[in-house]
Amino acid sequence: xxxxxxxxxxxxxxxxxxxxxxxxxxxxxxxxxxxxxxxxxxxxxxxxxxxxxxxxxxxxxxxxxxxxxxxxxxxxxxxxxxxxxxxxxxxxxxxxxxxxxxxxxxxxxxxxxxxxxxxxxxxxxxxxxxxxxxxxxxxxxxxxxxxxxxxxxxxxxxxxxxxxxxxxxxxxxxxxxxxxxxxxxxxxxxxxxxxxxxxxxxxxxxxxxxxxxxxxxxxxxxxxxxxxxxxxxxxxxxxxxxxxxxxxxxxxxxxxxxxxxxxxxxxxxxxxxxxxxxxxxxxxxxxxxxxxxxxxxxxxxxxxxxxxxxxxxxxxxxxxxxxxxxxxxxxxxxxxxxxxxxxxxxxxxxxxxxxxxxxxxxxxxxxxxxxxxxxxxxxxxxxxxxxxxxxxxxxxxxxxxxxxxxxxxxxxxxxxxxxxxxxxxx
Numbered sequence: 001x002x003x004x005x006x007x008x009x010x011x012x013x014x015x016x017x018x019x020x021x022x023x024x025x026x027x028x029x030x031x032x033x034x035x036x037x038x039x040x041x042x043x044x045x046x047x048x049x050x051x052x053x054x055x056x057x058x059x060x061x062x063x064x065x066x067x068x069x070x071x072x073x074x075x076x077x078x079x080x081x082x083x084x085x086x087x088x089x090x091x092x093x094x095x096x097x098x099x100x101x102x103x104x105x106x107x108x109x110x111x112x113x114x115x116x117x118x119x120x121x122x123x124x125x126x127x128x129x130x131x132x133x134x135x136x137x138x139x140x141x142x143x144x145x146x147x148x149x150x151x152x153x154x155x156x157x158x159x160x161x162x163x164x165x166x167x168x169x170x171x172x173x174x175x176x177x178x179x180x181x182x183x184x185x186x187x188x189x190x191x192x193x194x195x196x197x198x199x200x201x202x203x204x205x206x207x208x209x210x211x212x213x214x215x216x217x218x219x220x221x222x223x224x225x226x227x228x229x230x231x232x233x234x235x236x237x238x239x240x241x242x243x244x245x246x247x248x249x250x251x252x253x254x255x256x257x258x259x260x261x262x263x264x265x266x267x268x269x270x271x272x273x274x275x276x277x278x279x280x281x282x283x284x285x286x287x288x289x290x291x292x293x294x295x296x297x298x299x300x301x302x303x304x305x306x307x308x309x310x311x312x313x314x315x316x317x318x319x320x321x322x323x324x325x326x327x328x329x330x331x332x333x334x335x336x337x338x339x340x341x342x343x344x345x346x347x348x349x350x351x352x353x354x355x356x357x358x359x360x361x362x363x364x365x366x367x368x369x370x371x372x373x374x375x376x377x378x379x380x381x382x383x384x385x386x387x388x389x390x391x392x393x394x395x396x397x398x399x400x401x402x403x404x405x406x407x408x409x410x411x412x413x414x415x416x417x418x419x420x421x422x423x424x425x426x
Contacts, residue, residue, distance in 0.1 A: 120161025
């Protein structure tokens with residue numbers, strides 16, 4: 001592991017210590033070559049005092065076992081009719097997956113327990129059709145799961161539910177994972193699949209707010225990869241019911257689980273309810289981050305040279321764009337009160353977050369701040385990104401005469417011959 005990776009993890013530890021992560025693994029991923037690495041990630045989470053609940057599916061194993069027995073299953077994922085014959089296969093397949101999970105967790109010195117914490121009742125008759133042995137989650141025995149977690153034991157929850165009369169039902173693992181995360185007030189729910197993330201219109205959705213996902217599911221459900229609609233719906237419901245972050249990731253990425261939960265950019269899809277991004281005034285603690293953002297641009301002569309001390313002296317002019325409390329971009333607004341104008345400066349976005357609209361949002365933010373201060377004009381000086389200011393932000397090019405006298409002197413002394421752009425605010 002790189003030192004930079006370790007620093008990234010350490011930044012998150014205080015936030016996640018003693019919190020609960022529900023990790024839901026599709027059955028097909030259990031047989032993937034990378035599954036051992038995924039459980040190694042779980043071991044790392046446990047070593048950091050993060051409590052983990054594992055939920056697993058069994059559709060791939062049901063299909064395989066049904067073929068071996070020469071039968072045609074009535075349903076694979078627990079979302080349709082489950083015949084008695086299919087239930088028998090589902091129980092055998094689910095127990096097989098659970099046993100394999102317990103075996104592999106043992107190789108990482110992790111204690112785990114197979115639970116019967118899902119209380120279910122029959123799904124009943126839907127649209128006139130008896131769903132037979134398909135179940136619906138009634139409740140989760142959260143006290144039971146919490147007791148296991150408090151004793152350092154990983155609960156393993158299968159896609160089977162039980163009622164008070166001893167009957168067993170096949171339940172959808174996505175529904176189980178959602179219910180467990182909701183009842184345990186989990187900090188994260190992670191769906192581990194064979195896709196890179198949530199696919200809409202053939203493209204991976206990297207981040208989406210719950211309100212937007214709800215709109216898309218209601219109005220344009222056909223946008224989504226059909227096999228992922230279930231996860232999209234339960235991810236949405238989890239966010240609406242208090243789970244702060246839901247992730248959909250590929251189980252085939254080495255260290256993928258760690259990369260998703262311990263980095264700003266992640267590897268899959270993040271679904272969130274509240275606004276997890278914000279722009280705030282910079283503090284002296286942000287000076288190093290600002291220097292890191294600006295370093296590459298200074299080397300490429302996009303930005304004028306700045307020093308740590310210089311930034312610290314003018315730190316009140318800077319603003320930070322952060323994601324989950326981690327800085328990823330910055331901008332400055334220098335005010336020239338005598339000329340009633342401001343200069344947008346040091347617009348920098350980290351390499352990992354380029355081309356995501358952050359620069360545009362920071363420009364809009366600075367413009368709002370300039371208006372609040374009663375400024376009549378906003379300036380921007382650029383050697384290489386002037387097209388961005390013209391086409392994306394409504395600036396026009398102007399001559400050196402628009403610069404305040406004190407700024408004109410430093411402009412001429414620099415010899416950079418930057419393009420001068422202006423936007424009238426009145």
